[in-house]
Amino acid sequence: MTRGVLLDLAGVIYDGETAIPGGVDAVARLRQAGLAVRFVSNTTRSSKQTVLQHLEALGLTVTKADVFTPAHAAREWLLRNGRAPYLLVHPGLEPDFFELPVRDKRAVVVGDAGEAFTYTVLNDAFRELNAGAELLALATNRAFRDADGALSLDAGPFVTALEYASLKRATVLGKPSPTFFLSALASMNCPPDQAIMVGDDAEADIAGALRAGISSALLVRTGKYQQGDERRFDPRPTATFADLAAAADWIIARRD
Known part of the structure; x- marks a missing residue:
């Protein structure tokens, strides 16, 4: 059973100032499916307030409690x-x-x-x-x-x-630190074995999440992804998808 989803931001929801096609809608679909969602970003160039404003400009409804930096x-x-x-x-x-x-x-x-x-x-x-x-x-x-x-x-x-x-x-303090992942999960009262991580970084997002005990980690071929990343680091991704929209389809289909 899946209760919560952790999503990276840059390279998954947006690239620079531009939303990645299907990403914002994918977040809405995950929420509509009854899944708790938190955003876990390693951004170190923008303040948390700037990140929140950027997400809101893209059409996402978020609060400070939803975003972990x-x-x-x-x-x-x-x-x-x-x-x-x-x-x-x-x-x-x-x-x-x-x-x-x-x-x-x-x-x-x-x-x-x-x-x-x-x-x-x-x-x-x-x-x-x-x-x-x-x-x-x-x-x-x-x-x-x-x-x-x-x-x-x-x-x-x-x-x-x-x-x-x-x-x-x-x-x-950020990814791949297990404490970072686990504090985001604790905010939605979700144990690691009932959570899924989605990211574009096979090392920090994917291997890091799996080492933290998260049940599944999905790599997307957007953002910083490069050909062969799914085989470059251990543990390897649970699955690899073209983008967040495709990953969300997989998550929703298997949420029970």
Whole structure:
């Protein structure tokens, strides 16, 4: 029995500013079938409010409770652990870290900083780590589909560089962290063995969800998907579909 569905956003619901055909309707059909839906995104270039506004502009009815992002998880971690952030993130994400308490202890927070990934800022982050800061990775994705249609470096390679230099292991807050998936499921009171994940990233979305105990993980051939991804990482997808619309058909047909 399936009770809940987790959906990635970029590459599944939309590409850039454009909705992927059939995606918005697929979300509506999943909800009409009585399935709880949450959106789990590794976006680290846009604040949660910006993500919500984007989804609403595409015609989706969403609330803050429906959307899970690594920045929100990082903010909670910082408050819980009494650390102030040293931000190595995109300017568009900075609002999610406003008004945090001033602390003596720090944590380097790494997201997809884009053009801000310069030697100077990476070296400053390294020095923070060397001085005792913790290392938080909002995500460890290798690449993302950029506005020009080609793949570009995501945050993962830079997190790995800082780990190597500082001899510290990053705490990963977004996908593929099991905690990230499980907190989204907990919000809809859905056990992992009654949930399905749909994403375009065979490593973070699919293998990550299956390692977290989610019963099925469906890979879609949109967004960052590249030929052969379904065989590139283990565990492999439960099934692979052309897009979210086709995946939703499969989910609804098997929900009982």
